[in-house]
Amino acid sequence: MSQETTGMNYLTMSDVVLDDKRVLVRVDFNSPMDDNGNILDDKKIKSHLPTLQSLEHSKVVLLSHQGRPGDEDYTPLEAHAKLATELLGREVTYEDDIFSSCARNAIKSLDQGEVLLLENTRFNAEEIMNRPPDKQAKSQMVKKLYPLFDLFINDAFSVSHRSQCSVVGFTEVLPSVAGMLMDKEITGLDKALKCHEHPAIFVLGGAKANDSIKAISTILKRDGADKILTTGVVATIFMMAMNIDVSEVNRKFIENKKYIDQISIASRLLKEYSGKIIVPQDVALNNGGERQEVEVDKIKKGNLPIADIGRETIENYSKYLKEAKLCVFHGPTGIFELDKFRLGTDELLKAATQASYSVAGGGHTLDAIDQLGLGSKFSHISMGGGASITYLSGEPLPGITALKNNTFRYHKG
Numbered sequence: 435m436s437q438e439t440t441g442m443n444y445l446t447m448s449d450v451v452l453d454d455k456r457v458l459v460r461v462d463f464n465s466p467m468d469d470n471g472n473i474l475d476d477k478k479i480k481s482h483l484p485t486l487q488s489l490e491h492s493k494v495v496l497l498s499h500q501g502r503p504g505d506e507d508y509t510p511l512e513a514h515a516k517l518a519t520e521l522l523g524r525e526v527t528y529e530d531d532i533f534s535s536c537a538r539n540a541i542k543s544l545d546q547g548e549v550l551l552l553e554n555t556r557f558n559a560e561e562i563m564n565r566p567p568d569k570q571a572k573s574q575m576v577k578k579l580y581p582l583f584d585l586f587i588n589d590a591f592s593v594s595h596r597s598q599c600s601v602v603g604f605t606e607v608l609p610s611v612a613g614m615l616m617d618k619e620i621t622g623l624d625k626a627l628k629c630h631e632h633p634a635i636f637v638l639g640g641a642k643a644n645d646s647i648k649a650i651s652t653i654l655k656r657d658g659a660d661k662i663l664t665t666g667v668v669a670t671i672f673m674m675a676m677n678i679d680v681s682e683v684n685r686k687f688i689e690n691k692k693y694i695d696q697i698s699i700a701s702r703l704l705k706e707y708s709g710k711i712i713v714p715q716d717v718a719l720n721n722g723g724e725r726q727e728v729e730v731d732k733i734k735k736g737n738l739p740i741a742d743i744g745r746e747t748i749e750n751y752s753k754y755l756k757e758a759k760l761c762v763f764h765g766p767t768g769i770f771e772l773d774k775f776r777l778g779t780d781e782l783l784k785a786a787t788q789a790s791y792s793v794a795g796g797g798h799t800l801d802a803i804d805q806l807g808l809g810s811k812f813s814h815i816s817m818g819g820g821a822s823i824t825y826l827s828g829e830p831l832p833g834i835t836a837l838k839n840n841t842f843r844y845h846k847g
């Protein structure tokens with residue numbers, strides 16, 4: 435059983451018999467993809483290898499999502515099965531369905547030691563409806579699949595902040611335990627959550643601004659941070675909340691991302707937690723591929739997209755980070771995929787490693803860390819972006835709560 439940490443008590447793989455069992459494992463293979471459906475980074479898949487290696491005498495079926503409906507990286511999982519085969523050194527068969535009779539027959543015919551990857555869970559409409567576990571347990575996916583298994587393992591920490599079918603549904607109807615990656619993530623993040631040293635600084639950027647803004651609210655409510663340094667799209671929303679004219683092109687960008695409702699939330703947070711949330715003083719605009727640095731009150735002039743934080747902001751934020759005892763970094767500060775706009779991400783990541791305890795999370799963030807060779811300099815690297823900041827905000831993650839509740843339901847004695 436796991437350590438009693440944040441009040442969570444869940445079982446791990448060492449608490450149950452795995453050999454000869456029919457095991458359903460929720461992994462998170464969601465990876466950056468190019469336009470031809472190739473996987474650009476194997477970290478997410480690699481991170482599950484310890485769990486998969488420990489299941490070599492079980493019949494193993496894997497569930498994962500990839501992308502979100504409508505996005506370009508919303509793809510089938512065939513390439514993931516191929517890459518997992520290479521990395522694991524054992525065949526991971528791909529089934530292009532989730533719970534059809536074909537898929538169920540393939541599951542039934544698995545032998546000990548075989549691994550089967552089902553299709554992208556988000557191809558099923560019920561998956562992405564965030565609903566409570568008891569409702570998810572009645573979904574077609576869960577009803578059709580669960581009778582074929584003895585055990586459910588949730589190894590997908592990085593999606594455990596979503597109350598989706600494949601994350602919380604099976605824990606209602608099958609004995610369930612945490613996978614090795616899940617346990618490692620919780621242990622690493624708990625150290626940060628329980629670190630009461632100050633200053634505690636969060637650097638929050640990237641594109642999934644709604645997740646970050648929700649986390650900011652919870653973090654500040656529990657007094658979990660001395661400063662929140664905003665960057666990326668999160669910063670654009672806070673600038674708009676401060677009535678800074680970010681120009682038409684950036685307003686449109688926020689509108690297209692469906693983040694307009696986040697502006698009033700940001701505005702409330704700025705009032706409620708005065709002085710805690712820091713907004714960039716300058717930004718780098720993308721002027722035909724060139725970096726054009728301007729003070730934020732000059733953004734309106736050019737109608738050019740914001741693509742990074744500016745040098746003054748980098749310097750100012752670095753000062754906060756030099757003093758930090760705890761630093762949590764989530765999301766690039768700008769469009770770091772373009773060389774001209776990775777300065778903020780690179781400099782602040784380097785500065786973040788100086789904190790006594792440093793945590794970084796998120797797919798793109800980890801990419802940037804890899805490119806800088808900074809992996810070993812962080813105290814904990816989390817595969818989850820949204821999941822790690824939600825966890826560090828102190829809010830329970832539905833996937834972990836579901837494991838805890840399962841312990842009481844199935845393993846009382």
Ligand SMILES: Nc1ncnc2c1ncn2[C@@H]1O[C@H](COP(=O)(O)OP(=O)(O)OP(=O)(O)O)[C@@H](O)[C@H]1O
Pocket residue numbers: 639640641642643665666667670740741742764765766767768769770771795796797798799800817818819820821
């Ligand atoms: N100002 C900006 N405008 C547009 N895109 C931005 C901006 N700042 C950052 N981005 C983009 O944000 C993306 C990464 O954001 P995201 O929130 O997905 O981070 P992450 O580290 O991958 O975390 P997660 O794993 O939660 O997705 C990058 O592709 C980057 O180009």
Ligand SMILES: O=C(O)[C@H](O)COP(=O)(O)O
Pocket residue numbers: 462464501502592593596797818819820821
């Ligand atoms: O990349 C992630 O953070 C996880 O795979 C979760 O993906 P989501 O934000 O689309 O739910």
